[in-house]
Amino acid sequence: MEEAAQVLTSCDASSLVMDKLGDWAFGQGVTVAGFYFDYAVREEQSPASMLGAILKQVVSGLGEMPEEIARAYEGQKQVIGGRAPQLADIVKMLQNTASMKRTFICIDALDECVAGYRVKILDSLNQVLQSSQGTRLFMTGRPHIEAEVGKRLSGRGTTIRITPHRRDIISYLQRRLEEDTTPDAMDGNLKADILKKISKDVSEM
Numbered sequence: 001m002e003e004a005a006q007v008l009t010s011c012d013a014s015s016l017v018m019d020k021l022g023d024w025a026f027g028q029g030v031t032v033a034g035f036y037f038d039y040a041v042r043e044e045q046s047p048a049s050m051l052g053a054i055l056k057q058v059v060s061g062l063g064e065m066p067e068e069i070a071r072a073y074e075g076q077k078q079v080i081g082g083r084a085p086q087l088a089d090i091v092k093m094l095q096n097t098a099s100m101k102r103t104f105i106c107i108d109a110l111d112e113c114v115a116g117y118r119v120k121i122l123d124s125l126n127q128v129l130q131s132s133q134g135t136r137l138f139m140t141g142r143p144h145i146e147a148e149v150g151k152r153l154s155g156r157g158t159t160i161r162i163t164p165h166r167r168d169i170i171s172y173l174q175r176r177l178e179e180d181t182t183p184d185a186m187d188g189n190l191k192a193d194i195l196k197k198i199s200k201d202v203s204e205m
Contacts, residue, residue, distance in 0.1 A: 014108035014140045021104050031061030031098075034106040037113045045113065047120040048087045055094045058103055066100075069093050091124045098132040110141035110149070118145070122152035129153070169199040 014034070021032045033054045037045055059065055072085055072093060085093070098105075105125070113121065129135055137157075139149065146159055173195050180186075186194075 014106050014138070017138055018106045021106070025104070029101060031058050031101050031103045032106070033057035033061070033103065035108070037107070037109040037111075039109075039112040042112060042114050042117075045117070047117050047124060048084065048090060050113075050117075050121060051087065051090045051094060051124055052084065054105055055090055055097065058094065058097045058101075061103075062097065062100060066093075066097060068096065087120065087124065091127055094124075095128050095131040098128055098135045102134040103132065103136070105135065105137050107137070107139040110139050111145045118148070119152065122149060126153050129156070164202055166199050169202050170195055173198060 014036070018032060018034045021030075024030075025032050034057070035050055035053055037050075055069075059069060072089055105128075110118065110121075125137060129137060137153075141149070143161070150157060150159075177191055177194070
């Protein structure tokens with residue numbers, strides 16, 4: 001990944017990339033962190049909680065918590081009622097920790113993030129990329145957020161579009177139909193209708 005950021009339109013790509021990066025990073029002194037946006041709980045996935053989760057993974061990859069972060073969290077406990085660090089503090093800590101080790105950040109389904117949250121998250125990630133030359137960002141999302149991502153990341157990303165091929169969809173469906181535990185539940189005509197209808201609808205998405 002030569003570019004600082006990459007955006008794909010397939011949400012499944014993130015899991016594959018994280019698995020591959022995780023296998024490659026083992027023993028290489030590289031940190032891999034990831035976050036999955038979920039539409040069902042989108043209001044709860046605020047910029048602070050999302051970037052806080054990334055920070056936690058990056059810190060765990062260091063083996064030992066930096067004193068600066070330990071002090072910051074301890075200081076927040078002293079606030080009346082206690083509270084989590086604020087977004088600006090998290091971004092600063094992420095900038096520092098990501099600079100200590102080569103870091104890959106993978107974010108899945110960015111399009112499912114609340115629009116207002118997404119702006120703050122992208123701006124925060126851009127700050128991290130600018131201060132940490134060894135950090136790379138990989139994101140998946142649907143095409144409608146492409147312009148926004150490009151703008152917020154100062155046009156430093158590369159977009160790779162992934163579209164389904166009908167023949168691949170048919171091959172997948174045929175394999176799943178062959179694995180059906182109740183093969184007598186449908187005849188040849190029904191199977192043909194399933195292959196025709198689903199492959200057509202999916203290929204147009």
